[in-house]
Amino acid sequence: xxxxxxxxxxxxxxxxxxxxxxxxxxxxxxxxxxxxxxxxxxxxxxxxxxxxxxxxxxxxxxxxxxxxxxxxxxxxxxxxxxxxxxxxxxxxxxxxxxxxxxxxxxxxxxxxxxxxxxxxxxxxxxxxxxxxxxxxxxxxxxxxxxxxxxxxxxxxxxxxxxxxxxxxxxxxxxxxxxxxxxxxxxxxxxxxxxxxxxxxxxxxxxxxxxxxxxxxxxxxxxxxxxxxxxxxxxxxxxxxxxxxxxxxxxxxxxxxxxxxxxxxxxxxxxxxxxxxxxxxxxxxxxxxxxxxxxxxxxxxxxxxxxxxxxxxxxxxxxxxxxxxxxxxxxxxxxxxxxxxxxxxxxxxxxxxxxxxxxxxxxxxxxxxxxxxxxxxxxxxxxxxxxxxxxxxxxxxxxxxxxxxxxxxxxxxxxxxxxxxxxxxxxxxxxxxxxxxxxxxxxxxxxxxxxxxxxxxxxxxxxxxxxxxxxxxxxxxxxxxxxxxxxxxxxxxxxxxxxx
Numbered sequence: 202x203x204x205x206x207x208x209x210x211x212x213x214x215x216x217x218x219x220x221x222x223x224x225x226x227x228x229x230x231x232x233x234x235x236x237x238x239x240x241x242x243x244x245x246x247x248x249x250x251x252x253x254x255x256x257x258x259x260x261x262x263x264x265x266x267x268x269x270x271x272x273x274x275x276x277x278x279x280x281x282x283x284x285x286x287x288x289x290x291x292x293x294x295x296x297x298x299x300x301x302x303x304x305x306x307x308x309x310x311x312x313x314x315x316x317x318x319x320x321x322x323x324x325x326x327x328x329x330x331x332x333x334x335x336x337x338x339x340x341x342x343x344x345x346x347x348x349x350x351x352x353x354x355x356x357x358x359x360x361x362x363x364x365x366x367x368x369x370x371x372x373x374x375x376x377x378x379x380x381x382x383x384x385x386x387x388x389x390x391x392x393x394x395x396x397x398x399x400x401x402x403x404x405x406x407x408x409x410x411x412x413x414x415x416x417x418x419x420x421x422x423x424x425x426x427x428x429x430x431x432x433x434x435x436x437x438x439x440x441x442x443x444x445x446x447x448x449x450x451x452x453x454x455x456x457x458x459x460x461x462x463x464x465x466x467x468x469x470x471x472x473x474x475x476x477x478x479x480x481x482x483x484x485x486x487x488x489x490x491x492x493x494x495x496x497x498x499x500x501x502x503x504x505x506x507x508x509x510x511x512x513x514x515x516x517x518x519x520x521x522x523x524x525x526x527x528x529x530x531x532x533x534x535x536x537x538x539x540x541x542x543x544x545x546x547x548x549x550x551x552x553x554x555x556x557x558x559x560x561x562x563x564x565x566x567x568x569x570x571x572x573x574x575x576x577x578x579x580x581x582x583x584x585x586x587x588x589x590x591x592x593x594x595x596x597x598x599x600x601x602x603x604x605x606x607x608x609x610x611x612x613x614x615x616x617x618x619x620x621x622x623x624x625x626x627x628x629x630x631x632x633x634x635x636x637x638x639x640x641x642x643x644x645x646x647x648x649x650x651x652x653x654x655x656x657x658x659x660x661x662x663x664x665x666x667x668x669x670x671x672x673x674x675x676x677x678x679x680x681x682x683x684x685x686x687x688x689x690x691x692x693x694x695x696x697x698x699x700x
Contacts, residue, residue: 450500498552
């Protein structure tokens with residue numbers, strides 16, 4: 202665990218898009234009373250791309266219209282907000298513009314008629330605490346639609362296939378929708394979904410703990426079997442372990458590793474292997490770092506594919522590349538370190554997949570260092586899971602911001618599954634710190650479970666480590682009454698026995 206750097210951080214396709222603005226941010230214009238109108242600029246293309254839709258009805262008195270979806274066009278009939286990016290699969294499909302003022306609708310439905318089978322795509326506000334019931338049964342895809350909304354950069358997209366005939370979409374704020382600031386738009390291109398656009402899922406939601414079982418004096422007195430039994434008692438399914446590796450990819454301390462894996466397998470615990478990186482060289486070329494990363498990844502997977510499925514590629518490399526700011530824009534980073542990191546991690550991921558195609562890889566970020574992972578994606582690092590590190594002081598510092606829920610913020614930026622691989626209460630020397638820790642952990646568990654894109658929450662850590670100075674010695678769910686012979690559960694551990 203590290204302290205974060207807070208430096209001042211040929212088919213018909215039906216598509217539905219929700220844009221997001223608070224009332225005070227909306228640019229007011231009048232709302233005409235008609236529905237089935239068409240943009241004059243779209244007339245030429247409408248013959249081919251919109252011919253599958255007829256009988257468009259909004260259910261309200263506001264105007265809806267049709268055009269071809271594209272970047273830099275408005276997606277509402279009563280606002281000037283524009284689309285900034287469209288997934289390639291949706292390019293050229295027909296866009297049905299809706300009215301922003303319908304965003305608070307709780308009962309009126311949008312309907313239209315299809316002349317052929319189609320797939321409907323609904324992009325919804327990533328900040329929503331709950332979906333409307335009619336949308337909750339749809340499939341979440343990996344697509345994101347970019348918009349000129351200052352509160353979010355993109356929206357989550359859900360899909361459903363329909364046969365020819367009438368299609369009815371429910372109201373934007375139909376029960377039990379909550380904390381939604383978006384109204385939808387629609388487009389069409391014939392054909393049903395292949396399912397290839399779905400978000401790859403890793404597993405159902407898992408709770409877990411970080412542990413330092415490989416030779417740490419705060420863990421060594423407790424057998425691997427007992428450690429895993431403790432995990433199981435708290436309802437934990439995954440343990441994050443950091444591993445040092447030899448040049449051939451083997452894990453240091455093979456006997457201890459064998460004990461760890463035997464105990465984990467017996468108790469049904471998955472081990473997330475965080476591989477410590479020592480061969481990344483910020484002064485080397487990108488090609489040299491790619492080669493070094495690929496060698497490390499291929500060696501690690503070749504030696505350990507029987508032990509691990511999930512690999513976290515290093516630990517908080519974002520903190521080594523950042524130089525100023527919050528970490529959410531390019532100018533906050535050392536560009537050479539960014540490129541070196543990306544090249545190495547691309548190679549490491551490729552090396553792991555070469556030897557273990559079924560492996561799942563993740564790269565972590567922390568605090569507001571969103572750009573680091575965005576850059577990794579742009580560079581072409583094909584990792585499977587977004588990992589994130591988050592502590593209570595980070596939570597407190599954004600409580601009054603426009604994006605106070607880190608789970609929703611990550612969902613708005615990334616289409617991949619999300620694992621919080623290091624989460625914890627920042628320790629302070631107050632009498633009720635155990636209760637404060639328990640309250641934070643249980644609140645954050647509920648938040649993660651409410652976001653279906655979040656697949657795991659792994660807290661820091663199993664045991665206190667009294668040999669560490671200051672706060673570093675107090676993050677455990679279990680404290681040493683007498684180091685290192687007698688231990689006891691903290692309040693948070695006892696609270697988790699019910700999960």
